[in-house]
Amino acid sequence: MFRDVPMLAAILLLSLGTGPYARRPEVGTAGHGFTIASLACGAVTVKLGNTELVRIGLGTNRLGDTPEHVAFVRETVPAGINFVDTAHLYVGGESERVIGEALHPVPEGCVVATKGGYHSGEGRPDVLRGQIEESLRRLRTDTIALYYLHRVDPQTPLEQSLEVIASYRERGVIRHVGISEVDVDQIERARQVVPIAAVQNRYNLADREHDDVIDVCEREGIAFVPFFPLRGNGDTATKLKWLLQRSPVVLPIPGTLSIEHVRENLAAL
Numbered sequence: 001m002f003r004d005v006p007m008l009a010a011i012l013l014l015s016l017g018t019g020p021y022a023r024r025p026e027v028g029t030a031g032h033g034f035t036i037a038s039l040a041c042g043a044v045t046v047k048l049g050n051t052e053l054v055r056i057g058l059g060t061n062r063l064g065d066t067p068e069h070v071a072f073v074r075e076t077v078p079a080g081i082n083f084v085d086t087a088h089l090y091v092g093g094e095s096e097r098v099i100g101e102a103l104h105p106v107p108e109g110c111v112v113a114t115k116g117g118y119h120s121g122e123g124r125p126d127v128l129r130g131q132i133e134e135s136l137r138r139l140r141t142d143t144i145a146l147y148y149l150h151r152v153d154p155q156t157p158l159e160q161s162l163e164v165i166a167s168y169r170e171r172g173v174i175r176h177v178g179i180s181e182v183d184v185d186q187i188e189r190a191r192q193v194v195p196i197a198a199v200q201n202r203y204n205l206a207d208r209e210h211d212d213v214i215d216v217c218e219r220e221g222i223a224f225v226p227f228f229p230l231r232g233n234g235d236t237a238t239k240l241k242w243l244l245q246r247s248p249v250v251l252p253i254p255g256t257l258s259i260e261h262v263r264e265n266l267a268a269l
């Protein structure tokens, strides 16, 4: 998507001087549903299908099934969150259940992303199918906007796991596909099976092991969702701003149970 250098340079020049919070022209899509809304890292949104995702999401791996946590999740949407990250694994399914209770039906313009196949053996087609069905029930939905293979299963070729997810995508039950904790070769293999809209890897100011993956994501127009975005020393805002500046495809998902922290994190945009 970055091959037309003169056109892109012109767009970049047009983008400059419009202020960091201005919406910028879209620069294209790679056909898998994810679109970089701007070449400039100051853009506040990226597009997944028709949905503009705010570039700070919500991580939910500590959500427990309590009325307080249901109320917290509901509060995050008017606060500005429209990208919620969960997984079949989190808190024994409580995270998905809380999100299902808080956000069903998922508000217009919001994306709930989930994942399956974390443990060894769980990438097997029958196991993964069972997890997808369970996530749909817990989230109280017929469709999952973004579904990641949580880990490449050492017992199952990644192609076999992704074929299961691809079959749900073909039926429209899963709209976009992601993979998590992968290297560049695995991304290339995955893309042979199904269009990949997002990669979720461990990445933060103190841990930049996946720099090459971000570069590939930027080149191919794939969202890069860093987990553990706040690990390492330093203040939260600096760490989030650094991630947002790293590449326009980066969309951090800081985990929090505090609405004040949600507001602070969104203020990094």
Ligand SMILES: NC(=O)c1ccc[n+]([C@@H]2O[C@H](COP(=O)([O-])OP(=O)(O)OC[C@H]3O[C@@H](n4cnc5c(N)ncnc54)[C@H](OP(=O)(O)O)[C@@H]3O)[C@@H](O)[C@H]2O)c1
Binding pocket: 058, 059, 060, 061, 062, 085, 086, 150, 180, 181, 200, 201, 226, 227, 228, 229, 230, 231, 236, 253, 254, 255, 256, 257, 258, 260, 261, 262, 264, 265
């Ligand atoms: N794909 C994977 O394999 C994988 C692995 C791990 C995690 N994840 C996902 O990534 C998300 C993020 O990871 P994480 O939650 O483990 O780590 P993190 O986002 O790097 O850090 C979370 C910690 O930061 C604190 N925090 C958040 N906002 C803050 C603020 N404004 N000021 C001060 N402290 C703040 C939280 O405490 P408070 O509750 O007090 O705010 C919590 O202790 C997870 O929630 C999960 O959705 C994915």
